[in-house]
Amino acid sequence: MIFLVDHFFEGKPLASRVPLRNNDEIIFVDVTLEPKTTYVDKLATQLKEKFGTVSGIIGIGGGSAMDLAKAVSLMMTNPGSSADYQGWDLVKLPGVYKVGIPTLSGTGAEVSRTTVLTGPTRKLGMNSDFTPFDQIVLDPELTKDAPVNQRFYTGMDCYIHCIESLEGTYLNEFSKSYGEKALELCRKVFVDKNNWDDECDDQLMMASYAGGMSIAYSQVGVAHAVSYGLSYLLGTKHGIGNCIVMNHLEEYYPAGVKEFKYMVEKNNIEIPAGICNSLSEEQFNAMMDVSLGMKPLWENALGKDWATIMTRKKLRALYEKL
């Protein structure tokens, strides 16, 4: 068993609690940047060279560590580069057994059918029926030591999943029941509570899970489509990128953005601004290409005619505001 552990835990007590046996190995993964297809390929190649194959991959960490675990598992059995599988239902073979153990709540990566990867030409996941973990371990104690800002940004990833799912055209009763529950739990944690306690860790972990389940059978929307462009070009991390975008989406999600701003204020968080101030024409175009390539997200958010609504001009104006 190969444990891909977020480098945040190197030298920390959690790492020494991993019960290694026989040829088991811990690899601390660098998640300073969001996972790249080149990094996935490198890890898979390294494991294949050393072991031929492995019994399983266990990802321990935030969304990046879990997405790496899912992607490396798939690349142990699928030929070529992970970049070949960025898209929907391109993966043809199950990976090796894979387990996710989240140490940060909100991304929903523990249950999603994607892995968010930055490739040579796009930021897009390996979306497939083979992508979800075979097993997950949900232990809210593991999220106790998360930095406050990071916890908020990642928690907001969940909140945004819910708004995008519940307000989307792909909505169905399955996604709705999960989205409503996740939203209720996010509100308990970020709106109702005045101090962080163990119950917050419990509830945010279930919110993340339910939010992830909600989008598994519907889709995310405008915040994600726009923030993927930021991550691709500027390396903006997913949680904070979503917050930067959500801050300016009153037009699309009026009630959600109002509540989002309330939570930002209540939790004393400062959302970065002006991150696109000095970008070139070419850079804006690269971001827009990545963003507009996320067709299912736009269609979920704006309907079948999304392309006539979200024109390049309109998207450009939105990026300039960030």
Added chain:
Amino acid sequence: MIFLVDHFFEGKPLASRVPLRNNDEIIFVDVTLEPKTTYVDKLATQLKEKFGTVSGIIGIGGGSAMDLAKAVSLMMTNPGSSADYQGWDLVKLPGVYKVGIPTLSGTGAEVSRTTVLTGPTRKLGMNSDFTPFDQIVLDPELTKDAPVNQRFYTGMDCYIHCIESLEGTYLNEFSKSYGEKALELCRKVFVDKNNWDDECDDQLMMASYAGGMSIAYSQVGVAHAVSYGLSYLLGTKHGIGNCIVMNHLEEYYPAGVKEFKYMVEKNNIEIPAGICNSLSEEQFNAMMDVSLGMKPLWENALGKDWATIMTRKKLRALYEKL
């Protein structure tokens, strides 16, 4: 692929929609009585004799058809009789691929880790990590033609799962979030709505799913423990048996029973009474033995000291009231 289809659908349009290919076969299963271990063994033997093994088992129907599908799948690979596996974690090998397609909402059998079987000495499921379906298809349209009474009884199975899970000592945040959601959906359907519509079918299907998920990681309680005795001795079907018992559980679930009675009245249902009136001493003892054998259920409901609370005398008095 072998389709185990509830005999209710013999000659009905649903049966002709099953897309048989090659050696695929439909077997209409008799669910007049709840599944017996002898019936499971017979079906598995018949398939092994005819095909050696099969690619998969697809159960289409209510809780009984789904439980049969799960049990037959397991008995295609595990030696001996299904009665050998009635209990917790006795199943050692994964079954063949199995799929559940519910046509009745409420039992949670589509997601549970058990199959409720009547065996030579007990009514108890094959509870194991290998029991849940590999795949489920949730299509609320399939529940449209369910008889009104049956729909109510099975819906109440879900309601009772929620009360037993949420009021139980095994409760945790995972089970809580599912139980709360399922309860909310049951209330929408059976309390708030005045007429049955498509949305009721949608919501009750998700309620069933969420209620099943809730008890998967907690446990049911008094109503189930007592009603298992009825089913074992009298063949009382699970949904109606739970209702007969729940009607007399004010002492254990005061708020839940009050609401249950309101739903019974609002939906014009008559709950049978006096079903134990003419039982012999021996028969009462047999029911009590089955019921008191459900240790995890009692422990969840009443705590570690359950045996000092639910004495044989007390249980006997409860059975006499039914």
